[in-house]
Amino acid sequence: MNLMNFASIRTKLIVSMLAIAILVIVIISTSLITKQYAITKEKAEQSLAVLSDIVASNSLSAVIFNDPVSAEKTLSALIAQPDIVHAAIYDITGNEFALYQGSDAYQVETDRQELINIVSSKKKLIKFNRDSAYSYTPLISEGEIVGVLQITDNMKSQSQQLDDYLILVVSTSVFAFFASLLVMFWLQSLFTKPLNTLLHVIEQISNKKDYSQRVSIKSHDEFAQLAQSFNVMIAEVDARGRQLEAINHDLENRVSERTFELQQTLELAKKANHAKSEFLAVMSHEIRTPLNGIIGFSDLLTSFELTKEVSNTVQMINDSAQTLLVLLNEVLDFSKIDANKMDLDIREFNLADLVTFTCQSHKVTAQKKNLDFDVVISPLKHINYLGDSLRIRQIINNLISNAIKFTRQGSIVIQVSEHVEASDTFITFTIKDTGIGIATTKLDTIFTPFMQADNSITREFGGTGLGLAICQQLVVLMNGRYGVESTLNEGSDFWFSIPLVPVDNALPAKEVFITNDSVEGVYRKSTVLVAEDNAVNQLVVKSLLESLGHQCEIVNNGQEAITRAKEQKFDIIFMDYHMPLVDGIVATEAITKLGESCINHQTPIIALTADIQPNVKRLFRQVGAKDTLLKPFTRQNLSECLNKWVFEPASLPENVDAIDDQEPLVLIDGPLNDIYQISPDGSTDLVKSIVDMYLQNTPELITSIIRGLEDKNTDQVFKSAHSLKSSSANLGAIKIQTLASQIELFARNDHLSDANNLSDSLLPAFEQTTAALLLKLEGYI
Numbered sequence: 001m002n003l004m005n006f007a008s009i010r011t012k013l014i015v016s017m018l019a020i021a022i023l024v025i026v027i028i029s030t031s032l033i034t035k036q037y038a039i040t041k042e043k044a045e046q047s048l049a050v051l052s053d054i055v056a057s058n059s060l061s062a063v064i065f066n067d068p069v070s071a072e073k074t075l076s077a078l079i080a081q082p083d084i085v086h087a088a089i090y091d092i093t094g095n096e097f098a099l100y101q102g103s104d105a106y107q108v109e110t111d112r113q114e115l116i117n118i119v120s121s122k123k124k125l126i127k128f129n130r131d132s133a134y135s136y137t138p139l140i141s142e143g144e145i146v147g148v149l150q151i152t153d154n155m156k157s158q159s160q161q162l163d164d165y166l167i168l169v170v171s172t173s174v175f176a177f178f179a180s181l182l183v184m185f186w187l188q189s190l191f192t193k194p195l196n197t198l199l200h201v202i203e204q205i206s207n208k209k210d211y212s213q214r215v216s217i218k219s220h221d222e223f224a225q226l227a228q229s230f231n232v233m234i235a236e237v238d239a240r241g242r243q244l245e246a247i248n249h250d251l252e253n254r255v256s257e258r259t260f261e262l263q264q265t266l267e268l269a270k271k272a273n274h275a276k277s278e279f280l281a282v283m284s285h286e287i288r289t290p291l292n293g294i295i296g297f298s299d300l301l302t303s304f305e306l307t308k309e310v311s312n313t314v315q316m317i318n319d320s321a322q323t324l325l326v327l328l329n330e331v332l333d334f335s336k337i338d339a340n341k342m343d344l345d346i347r348e349f350n351l352a353d354l355v356t357f358t359c360q361s362h363k364v365t366a367q368k369k370n371l372d373f374d375v376v377i378s379p380l381k382h383i384n385y386l387g388d389s390l391r392i393r394q395i396i397n398n399l400i401s402n403a404i405k406f407t408r409q410g411s412i413v414i415q416v417s418e419h420v421e422a423s424d425t426f427i428t429f430t431i432k433d434t435g436i437g438i439a440t441t442k443l444d445t446i447f448t449p450f451m452q453a454d455n456s457i458t459r460e461f462g463g464t465g466l467g468l469a470i471c472q473q474l475v476v477l478m479n480g481r482y483g484v485e486s487t488l489n490e491g492s493d494f495w496f497s498i499p500l501v502p503v504d505n506a507l508p509a510k511e512v513f514i515t516n517d518s519v520e521g522v523y524r525k526s527t528v529l530v531a532e533d534n535a536v537n538q539l540v541v542k543s544l545l546e547s548l549g550h551q552c553e554i555v556n557n558g559q560e561a562i563t564r565a566k567e568q569k570f571d572i573i574f575m576d577y578h579m580p581l582v583d584g585i586v587a588t589e590a591i592t593k594l595g596e597s598c599i600n601h602q603t604p605i606i607a608l609t610a611d612i613q614p615n616v617k618r619l620f621r622q623v624g625a626k627d628t629l630l631k632p633f634t635r636q637n638l639s640e641c642l643n644k645w646v647f648e649p650a651s652l653p654e655n656v657d658a659i660d661d662q663e664p665l666v667l668i669d670g671p672l673n674d675i676y677q678i679s680p681d682g683s684t685d686l687v688k689s690i691v692d693m694y695l696q697n698t699p700e701l702i703t704s705i706i707r708g709l710e711d712k713n714t715d716q717v718f719k720s721a722h723s724l725k726s727s728s729a730n731l732g733a734i735k736i737q738t739l740a741s742q743i744e745l746f747a748r749n750d751h752l753s754d755a756n757n758l759s760d761s762l763l764p765a766f767e768q769t770t771a772a773l774l775l776k777l778e779g780y781i
Helices: 009-064 068-080 112-121 156-208 222-301 308-338 351-368 389-405 440-445 455-461 467-477 535-547 558-567 584-593 614-622 635-645 657-661 670-677 685-710 714-731 734-748 752-759 762-780
Strands: 084-090 096-101 125-128 133-141 144-153 347-350 372-377 384-387 411-421 424-433 481-487 491-502 520-522 527-531 551-555 572-575 605-609 627-630 648-650
Touching: 009 068, 009 084, 009 096, 009 125, 009 133, 009 144, 009 156, 068 084, 068 096, 112 133, 112 144, 156 222, 347 351, 351 372, 351 389, 351 411, 351 685, 351 714, 389 411, 389 424, 389 467, 389 491, 440 481, 467 481, 467 491, 527 535, 527 558, 535 551, 535 635, 551 558, 558 572, 558 584, 572 584, 584 605, 584 614, 605 614, 614 627, 627 635, 685 714, 685 734, 685 752, 685 762, 714 734, 714 752, 734 752, 734 762
Parallel strands: 372 411, 527 551, 527 572, 572 605, 605 627
Antiparallel strands: 084 096, 084 144, 125 133, 133 144, 347 384, 384 491, 411 424, 424 491, 481 491, 520 648
16 A cells, blocks of 8 residues: 555556456456356256166166166166266165276275165265266165165266366456456546646746746546646736745845844944943942952951940941842842853752751841741752752842841741652752731732832832842753742742752762862961952951961062962962953963972962953963952951862871871861851850751761761761761861761771771760860850
């Protein structure tokens, strides 16, 4: 059937009619032959029956008088019938009484049982096999059977007649077949000739685009009507084509004119967009530079002992500057997203730590408003995930800030859960509050830029209406979903769900610098070179570095930075971007290209810039900068950057027992002091809550390490030791941090037997750390 789809109409007609002709011929021939065979058989049966009756009548007296000779003479008269090849008379017991054998010496095997059946039934029987007919006739005298006459006919005459008839039928069928072929070719030409004429004209029109061609069919049937309709259609198409050609020519002239105008407009739009980007970059740089001074100096002032009134004033200055910075960042983020220039920075991060520390900074603010603040993290299947942790933190911060802002009493609950859809792992974040809520009619517009639920909200609570719009666009950028459920005066549930890639059997994210030899580091005091041309920024960064206990040297441009990098060894170099003579990128490239001949060839260079354009970070990375610290920055930002890049090597100890011979510090003051200094109004609530969480979680981690060592579960030991090291480092619990770091290193190298010697020291070290932390807390009061 599929092959017929590719055949021409002529072929289809011929094949169809040929199949019909063959089918009719075969049916008729078969019927004739079958009928003739039945007639021949019937005629042979009748002839044999008549002959048998005559011979039986003539032979009856010979059988009665037991005269075999007379019986055989009677049978010999069958010689006149050439087809009779055998005849015999049997007595009632089945014994042969008389026999006649034709000229062909035909052998017949008599079935004695058949004779007995005929004797008992007294009925005539005629049988046919493949080429012969057999007649059994009972010889009856006065109602009693005295014998049986059996005659065999080879049916040669009938077979010959049947063969002659078969030859006649076949010859006639062949003649009829060829005659039907002639008729078929003639019939198909009646259909295909006008169709071929029509197709030829269509091909001429398609190939040569000559719409003056017309179809001419000399008949008065449907094909003639089809040709006439086709000619009318082509004439109409020709007329329409001429009209369209004229219209197209006119349109081309108009399009050319409009294209020229659009090109000019596009160029203007590109220039305007470029000017907008330049304006944003310049304004951001110019605003961030003085803002860096305000935030830096106000942050520095908090480290001094001030009166309560002055401290409150400094805090107000710092809060105002931070608010201005948030507003500036929101405008810039919205501008980036609106221009499709926002890129995600996909890195490995610890999800539980990210949520915990992000929420921790909001807990004190919530407690100041007497709000219950709870974080519920459902059991996660993984520790580390791949994603943009910075943007996730930004969304969470925005939603929690809104929840606290719009909630006067009640509670704030942050929920985190994990679920799998198809092959993707989704993390769902839900922020619930019991605040003022949102009217149902306003829910559809709550994520629209510059829109808030009510104008009175802007007057009472402030804000630009960009926060939720940025969150919405960031979630969409991460291929996630978002939503809100709210009831007026009862509260709101904001949620977003994003796909993250779980990291299995991978090393957890590092908090400290990793060298080529994969050696970990520990924070230390350092010597810092700062290339900065702005006097205010010079004073800010120098004061902040000295408050952290570091030595700082300031140079005014990139050329001076290159010169000092050749002369003195520094632990870290901060490089501004826009400087006179030589800018930061050129200076960074020049220092990097000095290679091993320069004493600072391994010193990390950190870009210190207020320029927020993405290509600036990329350019710094390309010339060898390790990281970027964006202005304005706080004392904590600067401290975290130093902790990340300034380190002391700490390799795997050759003798584990040697660790016990040293008595390291239990606690260092730096991290807790930093947390205390960023606490609002000099409150110790933030420090206390972080210490309480650490003291609550650490015993579970130590127990997990010990059980993992007992069960020889390397993965459990590694993950628990890593988590203990990270949390201890955040509080300055240096002794437990060192022990956990060594256990983590042993587990990473699958040396659990060596780690067993260290696990015994964890609980005593924790007791010492607990005492040191409680003593430290008393010092803040």
